[in-house]
Amino acid sequence: MEPPHYAVDSRGAPQSQTSLLQRLPVELRLQIYDLLFPTKSVPYHAITHGELRHDASPTSTKILCLNRDTHAEASAYLYARxxxxxRITPSGIVLCGGRYMTYPAYDFGKHGGPTKIFGVEGAWDxxxxxxxxLELRITAWVQGNLFDMVAAYVQYFVSRLLDEGAPLDQLRVSVxxxxxVTNFPISxxxxxxxxKLLQPLTLLKGLRDVRFGRVDPLPVGFAYSAGYYSVTEEQQYVELREWLTGEMMART
Structure with missing residues (x-):
């Protein structure tokens, strides 16, 4: 007996047909999605095609290809939980699965003018x-050209979220x-x-939950040669996190 087939429309998306899965009660379908999709975060580094994590958890996105109805229901469940x-570095923006949303401008703005951003067409639209x-991890370099590059990538990523109308309601950020610099004193x-690095995030409004990890430098690598930041600076970092949180949770 041949396995059931499903049709594909001209864009390659599976057309809606009643499947055995769709005949199940919704409670059972949600239990299946619960087994297939991870409860832990989906990492930014490279993973096997069709999977969401490297660990032993049996995660897969292949069920999204079954048909349109299943794709709509399962993807809504996936994105909700x-x-x-x-990750944003001087090399670009890395989305889940290790795919780059941008590719680096190797001159890093050395020739003057604004830093150039080269976006990858259709990357994880x-x-x-x-x-x-979202969990946003930013690796920022202190040196001017590299810092400007990372700041430009943060701004670009925020603009892409806004352009695509992302229904973002939870954000974790750390720097x-x-x-x-190898010579002393260390900057x-x-x-x-x-x-300056994080201000573009304030364009994201109405979020339900915003949390910041460290945005100030750890007392390692910078502390002993350059001096750790003062009590006043520490309070300024606290105020910065509070301001950013308030701006992003504000209703428009």
Whole structure:
């Protein structure tokens, strides 16, 4: 007996047909999705095609290809419960699965003018249109050209979320500061640099849940040669996190 087939429309999307899965009660379908989709965050590094994590959890997105009805129902469930990691570095924006949303401008703005952003056509547009829960990890370098590159990528990522109308309601943000200077004294980031880096996030309005990890430098690597930041600076970082949170949770 031949297995059941499903038709595909001209764009490659499976057409809606009643399947055995759709005949099940919705409670059972949700239990199936619960087994297939991860409760842990989907990492930004490379993973096997059709899977969401590297660990032993049996995760898969292949059920999304069954038909339109299943795709709509299952993807809504996936995006409602799953946290997707995004990493921003001087090399670009890395989305889940290790796919780059951009590719690097190797001159890093050395020739003057604004930093150039080269976007990858169609890179994870579906994620940007549907994502509700994001964990944004930013690796920022203190040196001017590299810092400007990362700041430009943050701004670009926010603009893409807005352009695609992402229904984002939960955001986690953290910054890891790097220093490429080998001679002393070592430069260190300032509160103003952190503010410039993260200010584009305030364009994201009406979020339900916003949390910040570290946005100030750890007392390692910067502390002993450049001096750790003062009590006043520490309070400024606290105020910066509070301001960013308030702006993003504000209703428009």
């Amino acid at each position: 799953t946290v997707f990691e995004v 579906g994620l940007l249109r549907n994502v509700r829960r 890891e500061w790097q220093n490429g 260190r980031p300032t509160v103003d640099m952190a503010r």
